[in-house]
Amino acid sequence: MASPPLSQPEGMLPPRSEVGVIGWLHANLFSSLFNSVLTLVSGALLVTGLWFGLKWIFLAADWTVIAELGGRFLLGRYNTEAACEGQNCFWRPQAALIMVSLLLGAAWGLRGNRVARTVAWLVAGVSAAFAFLPYSLETMGLDVRILLLLNLPAVPLGWALARYTPMGTGTRVTILGVAIFFLTLILLRGLPAVPFLQPVSVVYWGGLSLNLILAVGGITLSLPIGIALALGRRSNLPVVKVLCVFFIEVFRGVPLITLLFMSQTLVPLAFPEDMPQNSLFRAAVVITLFSSAYMAENIRGGLQALHPGQAEAARALGLPGWQTTMLISLPQAIRNVIPAIVGQFIGLFKDTSLVYIIGMLDVVAIGRSFIQSNPEYLPSARELFVFLAAVFWIFTYGMSYISGKVEDYLGVGRR
Amino acid sequence: MAVEETTTGQEIEDIIICRDVHKWYGSFHALKGVSTTVKPGEVVVILGPSGSGKSTLIRTINHLEQHQRGDIIVDGIELSGDIRNIDAIRREVGMVFQSFNLFPHLTVMQNITLAPTKVRHWSKSQAEEVANELLTRVGIPEQASKFPAELSGGQQQRVAIARALAMQPKVMLFDEPTSALDPEMIKEVLDVMRELASTGMTMLTVTHEIGFAREVADRVIMMDEGNIVEEAEPNEFFTNPKNERAQMFLSQIL
Numbered sequence: 216m217a218s219p220p221l222s223q224p225e226g227m228l229p230p231r232s233e234v235g236v237i238g239w240l241h242a243n244l245f246s247s248l249f250n251s252v253l254t255l256v257s258g259a260l261l262v263t264g265l266w267f268g269l270k271w272i273f274l275a276a277d278w279t280v281i282a283e284l285g286g287r288f289l290l291g292r293y294n295t296e297a298a299c300e301g302q303n304c305f306w307r308p309q310a311a312l313i314m315v316s317l318l319l320g321a322a323w324g325l326r327g328n329r330v331a332r333t334v335a336w337l338v339a340g341v342s343a344a345f346a347f348l349p350y351s352l353e354t355m356g357l358d359v360r361i362l363l364l365l366n367l368p369a370v371p372l373g374w375a376l377a378r379y380t381p382m383g384t385g386t387r388v389t390i391l392g393v394a395i396f397f398l399t400l401i402l403l404r405g406l407p408a409v410p411f412l413q414p415v416s417v418v419y420w421g422g423l424s425l426n427l428i429l430a431v432g433g434i435t436l437s438l439p440i441g442i443a444l445a446l447g448r449r450s451n452l453p454v455v456k457v458l459c460v461f462f463i464e465v466f467r468g469v470p471l472i473t474l475l476f477m478s479q480t481l482v483p484l485a486f487p488e489d490m491p492q493n494s495l496f497r498a499a500v501v502i503t504l505f506s507s508a509y510m511a512e513n514i515r516g517g518l519q520a521l522h523p524g525q526a527e528a529a530r531a532l533g534l535p536g537w538q539t540t541m542l543i544s545l546p547q548a549i550r551n552v553i554p555a556i557v558g559q560f561i562g563l564f565k566d567t568s569l570v571y572i573i574g575m576l577d578v579v580a581i582g583r584s585f586i587q588s589n590p591e592y593l594p595s596a597r598e599l600f601v602f603l604a605a606v607f608w609i610f611t612y613g614m615s616y617i618s619g620k621v622e623d624y625l626g627v628g629r630r
Numbered sequence: 631m632a633v634e635e636t637t638t639g640q641e642i643e644d645i646i647i648c649r650d651v652h653k654w655y656g657s658f659h660a661l662k663g664v665s666t667t668v669k670p671g672e673v674v675v676i677l678g679p680s681g682s683g684k685s686t687l688i689r690t691i692n693h694l695e696q697h698q699r700g701d702i703i704v705d706g707i708e709l710s711g712d713i714r715n716i717d718a719i720r721r722e723v724g725m726v727f728q729s730f731n732l733f734p735h736l737t738v739m740q741n742i743t744l745a746p747t748k749v750r751h752w753s754k755s756q757a758e759e760v761a762n763e764l765l766t767r768v769g770i771p772e773q774a775s776k777f778p779a780e781l782s783g784g785q786q787q788r789v790a791i792a793r794a795l796a797m798q799p800k801v802m803l804f805d806e807p808t809s810a811l812d813p814e815m816i817k818e819v820l821d822v823m824r825e826l827a828s829t830g831m832t833m834l835t836v837t838h839e840i841g842f843a844r845e846v847a848d849r850v851i852m853m854d855e856g857n858i859v860e861e862a863e864p865n866e867f868f869t870n871p872k873n874e875r876a877q878m879f880l881s882q883i884l
Contacts, residue, residue: 528725538748550735
């Protein structure tokens with residue numbers, strides 16, 4: 216060996232087999248005989264799967280069923296004549312959608328976050344794209360198309376609100392979000408006293424919007440309820456502890472379908488008799504509580520994984536018990552169990568489909584009932600369910616993608 | 631009220647009074663009637679084999695461990711089960727742990743300013759000003775915006791000292807502050823503690839650092855099996871220990 220490489224070892228290049236394309240192939244795909252065989256076999260499977268899958272999607276499949284389903288896919292029977300007698304109610308869900316675009320724009324403006332920006336433009340963009348669907352003007356009027364297009368200016372409007380007005384604080388945007396959620400419910404449900412907000416019975420609600428309403432309500436409520444239950448389960452007060460354990464074990468121990476059945480008879484008992492209720496409300500209560508029970512156990516797992524020295528250090532500084540919990544224990548516990556929490560959110564979103572049990576037509580049930588009542592589309596069931604699976608996947612993958620970004624932001628696994 | 635009288639009589643003199651303190655973990659008798667006092671500005675080092683109750687003793691002083699019998703009076707406040715008294719004492723007593731126990735989800739600056747803003751209700755800018763002074767004092771002013779995991783062990787322990795000092799305590803408790811550190815980092819932490827002692831801070835330190843005890847301590851307490859077996863000035867203690875158990879302990883570590 217010549218002397219320069221010895222005196223300057225940092226100048227030595229790694230062997231060819233360790234760098235570049237060949238190095239990568241060698242390290243990752245062909246590092247041993249067994250791995251090479253594995254690579255070739257799984258590669259062959261992948262190519263065959265893709266070949267037949269893509270061939271079916273682009274050549275064999277007949278997607279007209281999706282087009283035929285149209286708006287029902289998103290709104291169920293909401294826009295039908297029976298739902299909204301003598302009036303046109305189409306603008307109400309559209310207005311709700313515009314508010315959502317505005318809210319997403321505000322979320323983007325708040326922190327200038329790239330993920331929020333992508334989500335906001337994606338939602339508004341897809342909504343606006345619906346305006347150009349090649350339906351006849353009779354099926355899809357000009358007014359609907361204009362309202363859909365209004366989602367595009369709603370995003371920058373929300374962004375500007377959060378940027379340049381006193382609206383731009385986390386608390387206020389959160390309040391705006393909650394307000395928009397309830398406003399959406401009121402818009403869809405209607406108010407008896409207001410002439411242009413004729414009540415629409417929840418039996419006509421349906422489609423993807425029903426899944427989303429149940430999921431958003433369930434997700435935002437099950438996290439705080441779950442936290443409260445987890446803290447209650449670790450409480451020193453025996454009564455609180457026993458109640459929380461009882462609640463968690465009961466709601467975890469009974470299948471959601473059973474709970475949904477029971478909800479129709481049992482939930483009314485838990486609320487004042489004269490309180491107006493409907494099947495959607497009962498289902499939402501049960502789904503939320505069911506999810507909270509699981510959430511509580513996730514959070515409790517996170518709390519138990521904390522080093523006892525963390526709470527000790529906080530107490531030694533003179534922080535009272537509740538501040539120790541809110542500022543030290545909970546933030547770390549939640550951060551550590553983000554994957555489990557998001558898993559629970561995803562589970563909740565998929566479980567919203569189970570409301571078909573109590574006769575509500577969620578996006579899956581709408582598709583099924585459409586095929587049942589139109590037998591000529593029976594052969595298209597395959598296309599329909601592949602499409603539904605893809606829609607669910609897009610939403611759940613979105614959730615895991617965002618949770619990954621949140622983990623990156625919080626530095627999970629790094630500190 | 632005999633206890634009240636002695637308390638008021640001694641509170642000017644002694645900042646910590648332990649009288650016949652007993653502590654059981656289940657049926658294990660960890661402290662068997664410990665009595666001692668600490669004067670303001672005194673630096674006391676507690677030595678002893680593991681399991682002798684030294685950590686338990688200093689952890690009873692800010693009530694991280696609850697004693698079952700006897701009295702502990704800190705800064706004139708009787709440490710009873712009363713939660714307000716406990717929080718009052720904890721505000722005046724800073725503690726540094728063997729495993730640092732910095733809050734990993736907060737930056738160095740947030741670690742230090744948390745208690746002053748939440749407990750003392752200082753403004754954020756005031757707390758940050760104090761934090762910056764303290765970070766300079768412990769020698770790491772440039773690390774304020776980092777997270778604990780980005781620092782070395784010695785730097786983390788110095789942040790932990792700064793965090794405890796930010797509450798402007800009257801007493802500092804050190805529970806084996808250098809035991810989790812690499813040798814080259816022990817010195818940087820001991821230097822900070824030395825400087826702190828020279829400013830007149832009252833310190834109770836559990837440590838195995840004999841050099842530190844010799845050089846800095848005003849008094850050395852030797853514990854064994856839940857009892858104080860010897861209490862003396864460091865010179866006296868290290869050259870001429872009276873108790874047999876202390877002689878044996880010193881012959882093993884020196």
